[in-house]
Amino acid sequence: MAPGVTPRSGPPLTEEAAEDLLRCICFKTGPPRTVGAELEWLVHDLRDPREPVRPHRLAAALDTVRSLPLVSSLTFEPGGQLELSSLPAGSLMECMDSLASDLTAVRAALGPLGLTLSGYGVDPWHAPRERVLREPRYDAMELALGRTGPSGRAMMCESASVQVCLDAGYEEPGPLGRLRRWELAHLFGAVLVAVFANSPLHGGRRTGWRSTRQALWTDLDPVRALAPPADGDPREAWTAHVLDTPVLCVRAEDEGPWLVPEGLTFREWLRTGTPRPADADDLRYHLTTLFPPVRPRGHLELRMIDAQPGPDGWMVPVAVTAAAFEDATASEAVYRAVLPLAEVAGKEPAPRNPLWRRAARDGLADPLLHAVAVEAFAAIRPALHRIGASEQVRKAVDAFRERYVDPGGCPADELQVVTS
DSSP states (O other), X not given: XXXXXXXXXXXXXXXXXXXXXXXXXXXXXXXXXXXXXXXXXXXXXXXXXXXXXXXXXXXXXXXXXXXXXXXXXXEEOTXXXXXXXXXXXXXXXXXXXXXXXXXXXXXXXXXXXXXXXXXXXXXXXXXXXXXXXXOHHHHHHHHHHHTTOTHHHHHHHHBOEEEEEEEOOXXXXXXXXXXXXXXXXXXXXXXXXXXXXXXXXXXXXXXXXXXXXXXXXHHSOSSTTOOOOSSSOHHHHHHHHHHHSBOSOBOOSSSSOOBOOSSOBXXXXXXXXXXXXXXXXXXXXXXXXXXXXXXXXXXXXXXXXEOOSSTTTTHHHHHHHHHHHHSHHHHHHHHHHHTTHHHHHTTSOTTTSHHHHXXXXXXXXXXXXXXXXXXXXXXXHHHHHHTTOOHHHHHHHHHHIIIIITTTOOGGGGOOOOOO
């Protein structure tokens, strides 16, 4: 057994048992239908966002907001980004109302500290950002992801997103079925990248991408940030993908550093029992170190949307995504709209295939993505009323469509370089 690696309490896991566990926990199908969202924010100086926020100010902010009585789960990313994760909600508005209330409380607590929440896919000014959280997980992650270049550290410390969580779908065929939703997530996901691209600047410079955040994910790791093959059953494909992805770290029970093996897949870990036997808890932890654009965690977690500008900009992608997946009529229409994108995507997995690269680089300046987005938003508009979206939310989606989607733009097109 390797130095610093101690046994865990669970019984050793076999390869067969790992496959069975993955099939059970990653795709839970059927009612009740729920929706959730996770909102990541960069924390900036209230008066001048170009002024770096020193670690001691971020630490004070973390202590302040941790004491708030929030409904949502509050966590922090390695660079000090703040994340609010809603509880699973029975309706779109239940999810959005609780998040909006919690965001109001967080902003009120940060204001007296001279800090504010900023919605950008990556930090436009500060690159590199210093890592604030010093924990074994992030020590191991920085080491592992750093082997393939600087994108891993930038993702950890300088990026922010809007993530939408939806049920995995029913077993039967149709617009709300598991197979259809999996395919739709990977095709419509590219449209969501293009529509909501909001990270053309990084470190004060233009990068050549409308979604630099998505470009970072593309370059992150040879396997860890990729989707499994799209053909075949998603449950079987995801199971194989999980087991054949290299382990990011082997956790230690003591205070010592975690082991960061190079090239050891979880399947090989199970077969060899080295550096120690893996158990079911190790497998569950391994799942949290995989970052595909659509991550099945008992539900579907859509992770491809850049953080949005303004205090309420996040509401539009959450509402649009929920309507596209939760309303059967809209889901069928959006699926028909995105089908032509499958030929562009080809067989290469997201986000490295040509479709996702075009979405991240060009946004809706790409004629095909623009045409698909216009058709999809037309189908989503009436669905918002059917799924109970408030008038405020419907007006916000209409305003976004008129400002960006119809003319073929995205928030990234309005972000200018400001150096003084």
